[in-house]
Amino acid sequence: MKADARESSPVLEAYDLEVTYAQTSVLWIPHLTLHEGERLVLIGPNGAGKTTLLRVLATLQKPSRGRIVYRGHVLDRRRARVYRRRVAVVLHPPPLLDLSVYHNVALGLYLRGMRGATVRARVMEWLQRFHVHHLAQRRALGLSRGELQRVALARAFVLEPDILFLDEPFSGLDEPTRERLLPDVRRNLEATGITTFLITHNREDALALGDRVAVMLAGRICQIGTPQEVFTAPVSVDVARFVGADNILPAEVVRATSLTRVRCLPEGPELLSTRRAPKQEVLVCVRPEHVRLADESMSAQAPGVDFEARVEEVVPLGTRVRVRLRCGGVTLSALWDYVYWQTSPARVGARVILHVAADHVHLLPSP
Amino acid sequence: MDIILEGGREAIRLLLNADPYVLEVTALTLRVSGTATIIAVVLGVPLGTLLAFSPFPGRRYVMAALNTGMGLPPVVVGLVVALMLWRSGPLGALGLIYTPTAMILAQAIIALPIVTALSMAALQQLDPQLHWQLLGLGASPVQLVLLLLWESRLLLMAAMIAAFGAVISEVGASLMVGGNIAHQTRVLTTATVLETSRGNFDRAIALSLILLILAYLITLVLTTVQQRARRW
CATH class of the missing domain: 2.40.50.100 (RNA polymerase II/Efflux pump adaptor protein, barrel-sandwich hybrid domain)
Incomplete structure (x- = not known):
């Protein structure tokens, strides 16, 4: 992220977002901003509401109340459809279709009506960037966990999205696989400069990838700042405990x-x-x-x-x-x-x- | 024992000689049950999709009714369709009673709950994350449904096989709305009933064997398509 990213124009803003299940508030975000080109990492324990927030921000799930503003426009039902074609989401665990690896990666492009040589070139480029080009013709359902994650990431990056939503991209991987994947993700995020919203419960991922880190506990963002600020100057005992102080x-x-x-x-x-x-x-x-x-x-x-x-x-x-x-x-x-x-x-x-x-x-x- | 052996020999003879009567009955069986299955699939899959993805008050009751409908007794369907199509019935003016169309209609009604309930179950057993992931890749509502149907294609084929199996083997509805008229509405099951009642056991066994072989061959084709789909 550029040094002045926090002063740059916001790409995505959320106001007064609330999600309630059975009349219990599970998520409440008074205000959140995602700036152009930044990587915002959301950390928090399991069940804190991180994935719910990601789904709401990606307009996959409707909040009980609140609004989301994308590049100055409030996302209503019609705009949300257009918006979803400008962003890419990698869920956890990433579901792949029962197709070849190649067709899985090409899927988002097909859904946008793209065909032919452009699709082939882009798909092969991103399979290569994530070192899974040799699997192109393999059936996606037979992949190992690490391969599956790389294919899912290639499937999102190939769309060249305006915003990338990544839910726990390194979770469930063994340590060597994680250690090889993390630098690849970091390199590709830096090379493309895509605005990224990444969820993890791993503090080291947040330090390695985040321009800003937000700590979510019990459905609330308790602190947001640079990794240095959050990890060395937590605002509360709960945050301190979670960030490992x-x-x-x-x-x-x-x-x-x-x-x-x-x-x-x-x-x-x-x-x-x-x-x-x-x-x-x-x-x-x-x-x-x-x-x-x-x-x-x-x-x-x-x-x-x-x-x-x-x-x-x-x-x-x-x-x-x-x-x-x-x-x-x-x-x-x-x-x-x-x-x-x-x-x-x-x-x-x-x-x-x-x-x-x-x-x-x-x-x-x-x- | 002799009857059974004689029935087997008669079946082979009828098949080898391409008996015109048997061919005619077999062709009509295929036409009636095949058309009924196709109608049930065309209506049942969208209906199952709608029920799987559109929650509404009372959906549980509709689902329970559909599941009950999977065991719908053919004679009950036959009775209802016959009453509707009877000359003095509400649809009597159409003149469909004792025609292959009436038999197709009755069999489609038997197959519809099977296809609908199994399609609904096939879509509901998909990973819920898949729904969100496809939306997150930019799928429109139509693209989303088509991709989810693709993902559940093995179970949808199973629904089709189950529906075809149910209608090709039923006799009550076909007899009641078709009337078992020679050269017009006689199918393998009704012909078997008739030959048994006449004491022609060898012919009845022969027709039953043909019915079994036919059901097996059609199911084999559908299963082959299904298993090919499994390999993509």
Whole structure:
């Protein structure tokens, strides 16, 4: 996305969208804007209403109330039909028709009345871009999960849509398949500059693909901003928990000057924060990967606080390890690369010196 | 036992000699049951589609009625159609009673609930995501329905096979509205009934065997088409 994308003209706007099932509101979006060329990633737990929002924005499902504006025009029934020919949707799991891979990818073009050499050229180009051109004549129903996802993506990209809606494009894939597909999707999104609305429950997908990230919890968008903003400065405890800021500790402000000094309760370490304290009693919010072992170079580079802690538990997570640390009356969680941990003295029972940089300490008002 | 063996021999003889009577009855059977099936498909598939995708109050009751209709007794249909087409009946002026047209009408009524209910079930068992995905690829309402019918083509063929099987084997309705008139409305089932009542068991067995072979061959053709469709 261009740097000024948020100032660029909106492609899609939603106002006062609400979806109710059996008189219960499952989705309520007062306002949402999708800007030209941006990639907006919607994250949230299962059942948060992400797919419902995607279906409503793509006009596949009627909201109970509210309106959607596409390039300045409110989408009524007639305009919605035209709109659906300008966008492309990849649902999860992506249903393919019982046709060959080639005809599945060509389907959207056929539906638009296109035939002949143009269709063939476009279909083969996109099959190639997603590395599934060798499957062109295969029956779509016999594909593996990864192949199926690539075909579904090619089927959407081949339409050269104005807006691309992707619902969990990497969900249900094994890790190696996901790791190969993600860069392909990213490359093609960047090459085409298509405005994209992508849903995922995976925080790493959001970081890898999003220009902006929106967090949806219980049918509401709780925070929307750059990935940096959302992941390091969550607006609430619920958002913090969802975006993986696992260390949420009650604290009191000790001193508020250019840096805010807080003491974690009960009897925890004192930390420095670059944020202003919203009130005297706060919640300190630190991502586990920002809890590091102190070393001189780090302390010099990033102002912060060094403090001692005892290693209570080490849980290997493949290429990473989660380390539980006890400091006074509080428990901290750290997430480190396996190699980083292996070369450190942090074994169960050991005492280590930790460092948390001031700009990684986020302060939330205490409830 | 001798009767059965004699019936088998007679059947082979009739078939090998291309007996004109048998050929005539067989041709009429095919014409009546084939036309009735086609009418049921032409009306039943759109009706099933409409019921599958258009929720309306009381749809459940219509569905239940259709499912009941799948077991509609042919004699009841025969009675109703006969009453309608009887010379003094509401449609008596059309002069259709005891004609192949009356038999086609009665058989189409027997086949219609079968095709409608099975088409509806075929469309409803499709992945609901497919509906949204096709809309999301820009399908118009007509394109959407055609693609969904394509996806359920195996079950639609099964509906057609079931309907044909039901009408080619029924006897009550054909007898009541056709009258089993020689060279006019006699089909394999009614001819079998007649020959049995006359004590001509060998001829009755021969006609039954022909009916079975015919039903099998037609179903084989339809099944072959269906299984080809499975391979696309």
